[in-house]
Amino acid sequence: MSNLPILQFEDKILATVHENPVVVIIGETGSGKSTQLSQILLRNGYTNSGIIAVTQPRRVAAVSVSRRVAQELDVRLGDEVGYAIRFEDRTSERTRIKYLTDGVLLRESLSDPELKQYSVIILDEAHERSLNTDILMGLMKRLIKLRASNLKVLITSATLDGEKVSDFFSECPILNVPGKLFPVEILYSAEQPKSYIESSLRKAIDIHVNEPEGDILIFMTGQDDIEKLVSRLEEKIQSLEAGSCMDAVVLPLHGSLPPEMQIRVFSPPPKDCRRIIVATNIAETSLTVDGVVYVIDSGYVKQRQYNPSTGMYSLDVVEISRVQANQRAGRAGRTRPGKCYRLYPLAVYQDNLLEATVPEIQRSSLAGSVLYLKSLDLPDIDILKFDFLDAPSSESLQDALKQLFLIDAIDENGTITNIGKTMAELPLEPSLARTLIEANKYDCLPQALTVAAMLSVEGTLLPGRSKHTDKKRKQPPSELPDGSGWGDHIQLLQIYELWDQTDYSTDWVKDNNLQVRGMLFVKNVRKQLCQIMQKFAKGSLDVRRKERRRDRQNDYKNLRKSLCVGYASQLAERMIRHNGYRTVGFKSQLVQVHPSSVLRTDDEGVYPNYVVYHELISTSHPYMRNVCEVE
Numbered sequence: 001m002s003n004l005p006i007l008q009f010e011d012k013i014l015a016t017v018h019e020n021p022v023v024v025i026i027g028e029t030g031s032g033k034s035t036q037l038s039q040i041l042l043r044n045g046y047t048n049s050g051i052i053a054v055t056q057p058r059r060v061a062a063v064s065v066s067r068r069v070a071q072e073l074d075v076r077l078g079d080e081v082g083y084a085i086r087f088e089d090r091t092s093e094r095t096r097i098k099y100l101t102d103g104v105l106l107r108e109s110l111s112d113p114e115l116k117q118y119s120v121i122i123l124d125e126a127h128e129r130s131l132n133t134d135i136l137m138g139l140m141k142r143l144i145k146l147r148a149s150n151l152k153v154l155i156t157s158a159t160l161d162g163e164k165v166s167d168f169f170s171e172c173p174i175l176n177v178p179g180k181l182f183p184v185e186i187l188y189s190a191e192q193p194k195s196y197i198e199s200s201l202r203k204a205i206d207i208h209v210n211e212p213e214g215d216i217l218i219f220m221t222g223q224d225d226i227e228k229l230v231s232r233l234e235e236k237i238q239s240l241e242a243g244s245c246m247d248a249v250v251l252p253l254h255g256s257l258p259p260e261m262q263i264r265v266f267s268p269p270p271k272d273c274r275r276i277i278v279a280t281n282i283a284e285t286s287l288t289v290d291g292v293v294y295v296i297d298s299g300y301v302k303q304r305q306y307n308p309s310t311g312m313y314s315l316d317v318v319e320i321s322r323v324q325a326n327q328r329a330g331r332a333g334r335t336r337p338g339k340c341y342r343l344y345p346l347a348v349y350q351d352n353l354l355e356a357t358v359p360e361i362q363r364s365s366l367a368g369s370v371l372y373l374k375s376l377d378l379p380d381i382d383i384l385k386f387d388f389l390d391a392p393s394s395e396s397l398q399d400a401l402k403q404l405f406l407i408d409a410i411d412e413n414g415t416i417t418n419i420g421k422t423m424a425e426l427p428l429e430p431s432l433a434r435t436l437i438e439a440n441k442y443d444c445l446p447q448a449l450t451v452a453a454m455l456s457v458e459g460t461l462l463p464g465r466s467k468h469t470d471k472k473r474k475q476p477p478s479e480l481p482d483g484s485g486w487g488d489h490i491q492l493l494q495i496y497e498l499w500d501q502t503d504y505s506t507d508w509v510k511d512n513n514l515q516v517r518g519m520l521f522v523k524n525v526r527k528q529l530c531q532i533m534q535k536f537a538k539g540s541l542d543v544r545r546k547e548r549r550r551d552r553q554n555d556y557k558n559l560r561k562s563l564c565v566g567y568a569s570q571l572a573e574r575m576i577r578h579n580g581y582r583t584v585g586f587k588s589q590l591v592q593v594h595p596s597s598v599l600r601t602d603d604e605g606v607y608p609n610y611v612v613y614h615e616l617i618s619t620s621h622p623y624m625r626n627v628c629e630v631e
């Protein structure tokens, strides 16, 4: 730790921060920005008048880096050093350094627009250009005017165009922390591979057998690829003749891994054992894995893109940018000279790859962000003219405004309504937040809270509901009461209610092919949502309300009415002729029910006439995911 490059710049950093309200710090990945800057400021009195906030675009980075800093300072995580991510807060009154996701800091600014508890705000990993960090940059610009005398803002990045950010903040100073990267030899493939999993496998085994010691880092696109490649590698390594080469251990690394699995990449390997780490782009800049000498770069990344003219999300595997390719290569040169094998030709790198990744703000639905900005109720902020580092298209801003209008969050003048203000208080997307408010009216808030919690943890919940669109969902519990035929939302509710009746038995979860960690998280999320909604609630928010015998079917009916209001901009009508649905509203297109849905059936006659959907996603077809019948 003591030889991290940033520590040699401690005096320079302190002098610059002392004299300027905003400073941009550019430093190579692994130079110590995330772990050391906060400690430098702590050592030099910056926590005397407030807390140091360090934002991270990714939840896993907030957790991992705070854990590391707590370790370095020899304190318990949650005491002087803590973290806060959505639905999980590990801080206390003693916390002086707080790692938090950029989304959590945005949310905090709703109740405290001047973020008074913080003396320093570090926007870390700004090069990732996450939607929330971009919005925070706009807000910081305003905040610094209000709190110039007692707030310091630091913006750090591994690759960001420093001049652009400096210009954005009235030409604030830029500090460059030179990294000490060793040279990395770049080797290109002669042609694009047919399968980057197979090519990566071959290349990794080739390196393992023929190259001297040093860990291998392979960049894959997502969890599915990673799992496939990890098991292929393990098989292959086992089949290698014992004694023909050193031992190897294969480690996956992606955002949905349980924390104890993520940490494994930070512990040194046993002697004479090579590590082969198979990661998403999380290992590009967010998490620095030491000891890597060989990098295999597939050249691809999985990216979620929103199309405002169709309202549809697609999760596409797209080519990385040149900046990303260079970051990936750099990972091979931290310990000693390394090699980067690009599984694509030089001509692709030169001619096909974009210079930099498109910022998330230009490829996301902005309904949640626009609602947030509106709820700040700042007289000087006009959403359509908000000062963004890179502005989103006016089409996507208009799309967001229309969606918000349809669910009563703003009125026809674009002013936020009382409903909109309540929605903004909930850490949920606008459609779900609106559903909760309506459910309170219809006396089915406890049920709606369960659905919202289940949907918020989607992905970790049901094994069969992963991104494999061709996979059918695993069978739901057999004892589900009538009503699940109405759709996924009702089924999610019923699953949780059944679990509740077993007093949250882990055996029941396992017996029903659900994930224990996921279900426990749902329970926790539900509890937190209850705490927020309690002040608006008409009655008890318990799953099992004791006040009277409830009519389940009536609850389902009311829940569906509430969903209809919450998802008013996500409604679809049956089109028998086209064997699917047509989305209704300002965008009209033909879509199908996702294969994972409980509504998916081979019997064409039983599809409902009208449904609402949680999201539209384009994979092999345009699909509605999480669908519920409405009348």
Ligand code: ADP
Pocket (backbone or CB within 6 Å): 004, 027, 028, 029, 030, 031, 032, 033, 034, 035, 036, 064, 065, 067, 068, 266, 285, 286, 287, 288, 289, 290
């Ligand atoms: P930067 O933010 O400039 O990319 P970091 O501060 O994240 O750099 O990393 C500095 C060093 O700390 C690296 O050598 C990295 O491997 C190490 N490090 C970071 N997080 C952890 C962790 N959770 N456990 C162990 N080492 C870590």
